[in-house]
Amino acid sequence: MLNLGARRLVAADDYRNTTNGYTGARVDLATAQGGSATLIYVLPQQRRPDDEASVLDNDFALDREGFDLQLWGGYGAQRLSKSSFAEIGYFRLRERDRPGRPTRDRDLHSISLRLMRDPAPRRFDYEVEGIWQMGRISASTAATARTLAVAAWFAHADAGYSFPGPLKARLSAEFDYVSGDRPGGAYNRFDTLFGMRRGDFTPAGIFAQTHRANIMTPGLRVEMAPGKRLDLFANWHPMWLASRTDAFSTTGVRDATGRSGRFAGHLLDGRLRWWALPQKLRAEVNASLILKGHFLHEAPNAPDTGDTRYISLAMTANF
Structure with missing residues (x-):
C-alpha cells in the first residue's frame, strides 16, 4: 500500500474494505538538510470483479495488475523550518485497453505544489496545495472515440488554530475547488487518480x-x-x-x-x-x-x- 504526500493522488484509503494496492518499486531518499523524496513505479492493482452483475451476485475473483495500467513519479519535500515545509510532486498515469476491458486510455500528467505548517497548541497553521493536470483522454471507451486534450486543476487551502487544553481542539476554515468539464475542445474534469x-x-x-x-x-x-x-x-x-x-x-x-x-x-x-x-x-x-x-x-x-x-x-x- 502507498500513502504519499497529502494522499490526494496516491493513497491506501483506510476507510473502505477494498483499499488501493500497488505492485512495483518505491525509493525513499533523505538529506541532512531536511530534504526528502519518494519515487515510485507501480502497477495499480485492479479490483475484481468489476462488472455490476458479478458484484450483485457476490461473485469472487482475484485482483490483477498489468502494464495496461501504470503509475510513476513521486514527491520531493524540503523543510523550511521546524514546523513548515514545501513539497513538489509529479505523477504520470498511463492506461490502455486490454481484451474485455475497454478504457478511456488516460495519459495524464499531474504536477503539484504544497506548502504546509504543522498544527501545534497556541499556534496558527495552514496548508495550501495546487495540482495542475494535463495530457490526453478518449471521449468514451469506444475504440473509435476521439482523443481530447486534458486541462484540469485542483486547489485546496485551509487555515487553523489549535487551542491549548486537554481537548486538544483545532478549529479551521477550508476551501476546495476542483475543475469540471466545460464546453469546448479540451477535457477539464479533474481526475484524483488513486487519492483518498x-x-x-x-x-x-x-x-x-x-x-x-x-x-x-x-x-x-x-x-x-x-x-x-x-x-x-x-x-x-x-x-x-x-x-x-x-x-x-x-x-x-x-x-x-x-x-x-x-x-x-x-x-x-x-x-x-x-x-x-x-x-x-x-x-x-x-x-x-x-x-x-x-x-x-x-x-x-x-x-x-x-x-x-x-x-x-x-x-x-x-x-
Whole structure:
C-alpha cells in the first residue's frame, strides 16, 4: 500500500474494505538538510470483479495488475523550518485497453505544489496545495472515440488554530475547488487518480456523492483528541458546481444545459474513533448528511429521494 504526500493522488484509503494496492518499486531518499523524496513505479492493482452483475451476485475473483495500467513519479519535500515545509510532486498515469476491458486510455500528467505548517497548541497553521493536470483522454471507451486534450486543476487551502487544553481542539476554515468539464475542445474534469476521499470530503465505499471532481466548497471543521484512545471531528460544507454543465462531483447528476444552477446543497459530516485495544483494534462511527440544494432537486436526472443520510460503524484490526 502507498500513502504519499497529502494522499490526494496516491493513497491506501483506510476507510473502505477494498483499499488501493500497488505492485512495483518505491525509493525513499533523505538529506541532512531536511530534504526528502519518494519515487515510485507501480502497477495499480485492479479490483475484481468489476462488472455490476458479478458484484450483485457476490461473485469472487482475484485482483490483477498489468502494464495496461501504470503509475510513476513521486514527491520531493524540503523543510523550511521546524514546523513548515514545501513539497513538489509529479505523477504520470498511463492506461490502455486490454481484451474485455475497454478504457478511456488516460495519459495524464499531474504536477503539484504544497506548502504546509504543522498544527501545534497556541499556534496558527495552514496548508495550501495546487495540482495542475494535463495530457490526453478518449471521449468514451469506444475504440473509435476521439482523443481530447486534458486541462484540469485542483486547489485546496485551509487555515487553523489549535487551542491549548486537554481537548486538544483545532478549529479551521477550508476551501476546495476542483475543475469540471466545460464546453469546448479540451477535457477539464479533474481526475484524483488513486487519492483518498476521507481526508477532505466524506467516507468512501457506497456513500460516493462527494469527491475531488467538479465541486467548489468552503467549509468549517472542528477536531478534537481528548485522550490517547479517542479522536473526533465534524465539518460543514456548502457545495457548488465548479462547472454548471458537468455532473456534480461523483453523483452522476447533470444538467448539460446549465439551467439548474450551481448550488448543490449543504454537507454535514463527522467521525468518532476509539482504540478498543491501543494500536491493535479501533472502532469508529461515521455520520453524514447532505441537505440537497436547487441543483440536486431540479437537474433532469436528479433522483427524487430527498436528503441523503449515511451512518456507518467500522472496526479495524492491525496485525
